[in-house]
Amino acid sequence: MTRRVLILGATSGIAQETSRCFAAEHAKLFLVARDPQKLAAVAEDLKVRGAEAVETHQADLNAYSDHPAIINRAASVWQGLDAALIAHGSLPDQALVEKDSLVLRDALDTNYFSAVSLSMHLATVFEAQRSGVLAIIGSVAGDRGRRSNYVYGSAKAAIATFAAGLRLRLLPAGVKVVLIKPGWVSTPMTEHLPQNFLYISAQKAGRGVYQAITSPTSVVYLPSYWKWIMAIIRSVPEPIFAKLKL
């Protein structure tokens, strides 16, 4: 069976690797991204890597009014959709979001509101179809607020709560909702940060996302040891956590 897959934020470092896994199984890919040159490069790569068909759609995903049209088109080109991945995101400069409300709003739009809006439209499609997988990339940053990135973290926490609720709504329809929480991944998003041994490659993360989509799981940490790291981090009492300066 040829899977029909929608990738939102298809130029993301992680999403590209996930798409390569789908291309290798000759899936049909509908790619959405905002930069037309990057989008074209990704589309060509995936065709060479074996994708049976590749459709592209250029859009800024913070333009909500386009969402229905994007989802409709993606769901109709190949008469249905087997999976959708919401991968776009941004790691805002914490100092900047603390001062500039427009930057703050953009960060929340990118990491939370747009993903919710897209999910709602996808939920309608999948519910009607009575099948499908909706995958959303969250982050371990959503598991506990930290000084260095709590705005980003709060959006990732919110999307996790949203996904949990949506999962319950779609359960009767046989639709799966999976939330993937990567730890640190080497992608353009983190290239300005000093790397440490906990960083994994985009390829490893992207494959993890692919496995999460294609297997029966609902919340996935990438790599899985982050589940234990975050369990410890969540359990550290606040007074001590405050001293850790994370």
Place this chain on the structure above:
Amino acid sequence: MNSYTSWGRYPRSHPAEVVPLSWISRIPDFNQFSHPVLVYGKGRSYGDTCLNDGGVLLDSSGLDRFIQFDTHTGVLRCESGVTLQSVLRLSLPDWFLPVTPGTQFVTIGGAIANDVHGKNHHRAGSFGCHVRSFELLRSDKGRVFCSPEENKDLFAATIGGLGLTGMILWAEFQLKRASGPWIECEQIRFEKLDTFFELSAASDENYEYTVAWLDCASAGHKLGRGIFIRGNHSSAGPQDSHGPLPLPGFEAPEMLISRPTVRAFNWAYFNSQFRESTRNRVHYEKFFYPLDRVAEWNRLYGQRGFLQYQFVVPYQNREVVAEVLDLIARSREVCTLSVLKVFGSVSSPGLLSFPRPGVTLALDFPYQGQPTLDLCERFDQVMKRNGGVVYPAKDARMSAESFQTYFPQWKELSNFLDPRFESDFWRRVTPTNGNRQ
């Protein structure tokens, strides 16, 4: 975590800045940097051709996309950071690399910039012989399409151009037909160099791949013994293969790299081939990339790193091989690996390409300070007397004078350099090259 060293981890060099590249459409203007720039592929060059002390390194590993692959003609176009490993994973079982070096963790950009060669040089020439076109990004001219027809001088200067003629954005090259991932491989023991040359000459015609491993730790009457390896692609299926590896992959902790252990290892490896000759059907990875099985084996050499000395001499001067082995035997240096091959006459379009007809020998030495450098210097004297040339991709120490003797075309290359590009290697071997210092 990324460290930008070369494969030999000598010399150490510290870029002022590293810029990871992810998109061809988003490459920063080279003129915006206050330091000279250089592209860094996978750092599989042994010496300093991929280093830029105090400068900017542009890390091309994020440019890993394919652009076009014609599965009928085997013409592949891809971004310059694509590795040989990715190409093989895509192209097999129908197509194989036209030329491959002894590691698959090399980028297409790096393969062109050093015009790499492989075990089939006698048949196929170097990698550059199979490049159809590429696009360069230059600080002075912007994007320039290069092929044997268009901008052909810049095309020739870039093949083997040591990364100094601008950045290769993407390249298109011709793969060759394959019949699957299996190689029919034969290994033959030889006791002296003359036998190697006989075997090599007798095999050129019927074997696509030929190379030999030399026991570099033996002296006296054992000097020049080794194992000759030849192979062809096989259309047959897998076969259990328990024979020795085509080349040894050593898995020893750092302190084991000493004269007695290396001697013991060479002895054991040579004698692991009990019969005079063995035949095996092996997977291509085992045949071409035995060393890749130990990730980062270069770290076994410890903090000080190691050197590789690879030269080619005209065939009629092949006694140089024995002379060099003799110099090693009489020195205190430990040669850990030595690989011998006869190059063929297919010439490369590259202006500064290293491969040329003759005999090539590659030698690894743990870096032990001045004495190691002195030994290499003695090799250089032998080269200059015999029309030899040393491979820049493997070099970390040759003098400017030696380089300019080996590659008199370097002056011509100077005309094609991107004014913003420099490397540690180039600064070292052309110190008097105008105001570029």
